[in-house]
Amino acid sequence: MVESSEQQRVSNALQAKMIVLGFLAKFTHLESGPIITQYYFKPEPFAKPLATILNKTEDLALSVGTSEPLLIQRVKDEISISVPNHVRDLIIFDKCLHWLATSSDNKNSQLPLLMGVDTKGKNFSIDLTVQPHILIAGSTGGGKSVFLSQLIASLAVQRSPEELQFILVDTKQLDLTLFSSLDHVSNMIDKVEDLHEGLDWLLSEVRRRTEAMKGLARNLTEYNKVYGKQLPYIVLVIDELADVIQQDKELQRGEDSQTKRIRIAAKLIQLAAISRASGIHIIAATQRPSIEVISGNFKTNFPTRISFRLPTAIDSRVILDDNGAEALLGKGDYLYRTSESSILERAHGSFVSMSDIALVISQHEQIRKTFEMQRKQEVA
Ligand SMILES: Nc1ncnc2c1ncn2[C@@H]1O[C@H](COP(=O)(O)OP(=O)(O)OP(=O)(O)O)[C@@H](O)[C@H]1O
Numbered sequence: 601m602v603e604s605s606e607q608q609r610v611s612n613a614l615q616a617k618m619i620v621l622g623f624l625a626k627f628t629h630l631e632s633g634p635i636i637t638q639y640y641f642k643p644e645p646f647a648k649p650l651a652t653i654l655n656k657t658e659d660l661a662l663s664v665g666t667s668e669p670l671l672i673q674r675v676k677d678e679i680s681i682s683v684p685n686h687v688r689d690l691i692i693f694d695k696c697l698h699w700l701a702t703s704s705d706n707k708n709s710q711l712p713l714l715m716g717v718d719t720k721g722k723n724f725s726i727d728l729t730v731q732p733h734i735l736i737a738g739s740t741g742g743g744k745s746v747f748l749s750q751l752i753a754s755l756a757v758q759r760s761p762e763e764l765q766f767i768l769v770d771t772k773q774l775d776l777t778l779f780s781s782l783d784h785v786s787n788m789i790d791k792v793e794d795l796h797e798g799l800d801w802l803l804s805e806v807r808r809r810t811e812a813m814k815g816l817a818r819n820l821t822e823y824n825k826v827y828g829k830q831l832p833y834i835v836l837v838i839d840e841l842a843d844v845i846q847q848d849k850e851l852q853r854g855e856d857s858q859t860k861r862i863r864i865a866a867k868l869i870q871l872a873a874i875s876r877a878s879g880i881h882i883i884a885a886t887q888r889p890s891i892e893v894i895s896g897n898f899k900t901n902f903p904t905r906i907s908f909r910l911p912t913a914i915d916s917r918v919i920l921d922d923n924g925a926e927a928l929l930g931k932g933d934y935l936y937r938t939s940e941s942s943i944l945e946r947a948h949g950s951f952v953s954m955s956d957i958a959l960v961i962s963q964h965e966q967i968r969k970t971f972e973m974q975r976k977q978e979v980a
């Protein structure tokens with residue numbers, strides 16, 4: 601149960617500190633992973649409410665000798681306290697790709713997105729056709745752009761450019777621009793004016809596809825099965841939503857009543873609301889999860905939320921409807937909630953280097969063929 605004297609020391613120190621704080625709980629077990637170790641405690645029936653220790657996480661951290669944040673979560677009738685490991689593993693993208701190629705977990709997914717590893721170090725993915733639109737937040741250095749690279753690169757080695765296209769939006773012309781020569785990228789947008797055009801085109805493409813599928817298929821996957829792979833999935837990826845919305849506001853100032861357009865945020869909400877069945881998906885990331893950027897309407901249409909480290913619990917609640925992102929470690933450590941689950945899960949993204957990106961751009965076809973061969977061998 602407890603694997604090392606260090607873990608023994610930490611579990612004893614946490615239990616003792618909680619008693620001092622008036623929260624009586626008994627250590628039950630731990631789960632160790634590549635980045636954090638989770639210590640589980642069962643509160644005594646007469647223990648004070650959990651709130652007693654929730655605002656004392658700094659005291660608890662000091663008791664175990666770390667200045668880094670601890671995350672306390674309720675897990676059924678227990679609580680878990682996550683303590684960052686002194687030595688953390690790097691989650692290696694190559695290893696994750698190997699898992700994607702060999703695991704049967706993804707065989708029913710249409711668009712499997714590599715998510716990295718869970719807190720125990722187990723790889724996992726989600727299907728973008730099931731979680732159709734994803735909203736990501738995190739302050740600078742949290743790991744958003746590396747995570748977007750992981751999503752784009754993992755999809756590009758599983759689906760051909762005929763099956764999947766990306767429209768990438770990077771108004772800061774930084775990280776997504778690295779993918780501009782990937783064969784799957786049909787459009788690389790760096791100006792808000794061009795994004796207006798892109799969104800208008802996507803909205804009309806949804807209407808065209810909906811019309812083509814009417815009475816024949818319920819969604820693009822079914823349609824392509826019946827009629828051969830005719831229409832590609834389209835994934836719109838936006839690296840800095842707050843910047844896009846800010847620039848759009850500035851653009852609005854120069855518009856008179858003749859040229860006034862529907863705002864970008866409204867177009868994105870409209871697109872998200874109608875595009876799922878036609879195989880058009882949105883992944884948007886933002887540094888600032890303010891209510892001006894992420895309105896209630898926006899959140900309703902982006903049910904899958906991911907957050908990297910954020911400055912405060914208030915920011916965390918804007919994106920996740922819960923505290924927690926303020927206690928993350930940065931560098932790819934994140935919390936997420938899918939549309940199917942009310943539980944907030946913690947996970948860690950893989951590190952995608954420049955050379956990983958270069959390899960995917962130049963070799964995606966060979967990698968995909970190797971994947972297919974490996975899958976066939978598994979079936980045989
Ligand atoms: N999964 C990861 N594993 C290890 N290190 C990581 C990981 N993700 C990010 N990092 C480190 O953190 C740095 C910042 O990551 P990234 O550029 O993705 O942050 P960001 O959230 O996009 O920041 P910004 O908002 O400033 O664009 C990276 O350069 C890298 O050194």
Ligand SMILES: [Mg+2]
Nearest residue numbers: 744745746775
């Ligand atoms: Mg970034």
